[in-house]
Amino acid sequence: MPRDPLIALVGKPSSGKSTTLNSLTDTTAKVGNFPFTTIDPNRAVGYLHIPCACSRTILPGNTPPSPSDPPPLQTRCKPNYGACQKGTRSVPIELLDVAGLVPGAHQGKGLGNKFLDDLRHADALIHVVDVSGTTDQEGKATRGYDPSVDIAWLRDEIVRWVFGNLMQKWGGVKRRHTAIKATAVETLQGQFSGYGANSAIIARTLDRLALKQPLQDWDDATIQLVVEAFVDEKFPTVIALNKIDHPDADKNISKIAKQQPPERLVLCSAISEVFLRRLVKQGFVQYIPGSEFVDTREDLLDNGDSPDQVDLKELDEKLKTRIENLKDMVLFRFGSTGVNQVLSRASEVLGLVPVFPVRNIGSFGSGEAGSGGDRAAVFRDCVLVRKGSTVGDVYRKVMGDAPLAFTETVGGVRVGEDEVVGVGRNDILSFKVGRG
């Protein structure tokens, strides 16, 4: 059965990993349960924000009565896991906290081997970088440090770790490869299976390099290239440039933006998100996590709300100033605190596709045909699968090994088991169990 995707947060000490994790996992937004049964101590549940199927007005019977009304399905969207607020769905996703990697980790420095070992199961990485330059490469307080260096050494540590593990056995690997006349994909898959690599990842790795020599003739430099390409395939990485609220951040952001592909970079201020969510909990502000706007009591009164309608507390001068600063330095300049984009971007680099399995393809409910009528809850389930997954892959993830009779999508249209799932095309599926 395909595994659930796992995203790991990595970075040097004090770059803001815990704060980022808190901002991604804090459940102020009334998110519900999650489907993962065993959560290790270093795992947490984050919520990926996606447009929910319930807000697609193209679906039968989902036209809003007037432009200002929500589509009818939206009012009945009740996820089993996560939440749906006005058509934005929070889908639970597992996160792994890989504590404090430092240069030299691959040789065991700072318990590095243990942390690197934790990484094996990750499908993508979020590298949290302290873009303010106020912590050195080991996380100690400083000023004027160049954080672009961190991006290079962290990847290098992972490469050296994988390289070291492979080289320990390379003599035997080569001999066996020749003796059994294996293909390079087969041999490398055997070596890299401990990192959760399948043959598709290995094939992509080798395609990237288009090597001429057979595996048994690879020299160290070639093996190094193979390992680098493998690390990039197996651990696609989003770089979260954290602490953008700090005045020293701008020049570092410009430098890194010139060196890295834009689709890999996200700007964020984890501490701002944590602070705002705390103020929401304490009843001081209205704020939808990830949005550009924060409303205080004063703002709402200025907007014409009457005092008895506004149930927010008064702010003292100190808090007022902090919120104004946060608006100026982060929200207005960057459009949000950026933390939700960190997770969305990681899901993009992984190519995750949300799929909505429903029992009843006519009503999108989870009951038998006709049960609950048009008031029944819809789109109870949403699963995240990797790009390129087929209808059959989704079926096995949701239903396990039971035999599949046939599958329908919107309008009762039959879809084949081998069809690749895609957003808006065949991502609402009803599986009929049994022998077809």
Ligand SMILES: Nc1nc2c(ncn2[C@@H]2O[C@H](COP(=O)(O)OP(=O)(O)OP(=O)(O)O)[C@@H](O)[C@H]2O)c(=O)[nH]1
């Ligand atoms: N200015 C600013 N400071 C931040 C931000 N995020 C985190 N910090 C601060 O950076 C320091 C380190 O944050 P942590 O989240 O503990 O960092 P960490 O990477 O988990 O550190 P380790 O647990 O040592 O690996 C703390 O003092 C945070 O308050 C941010 O967005 N802006």
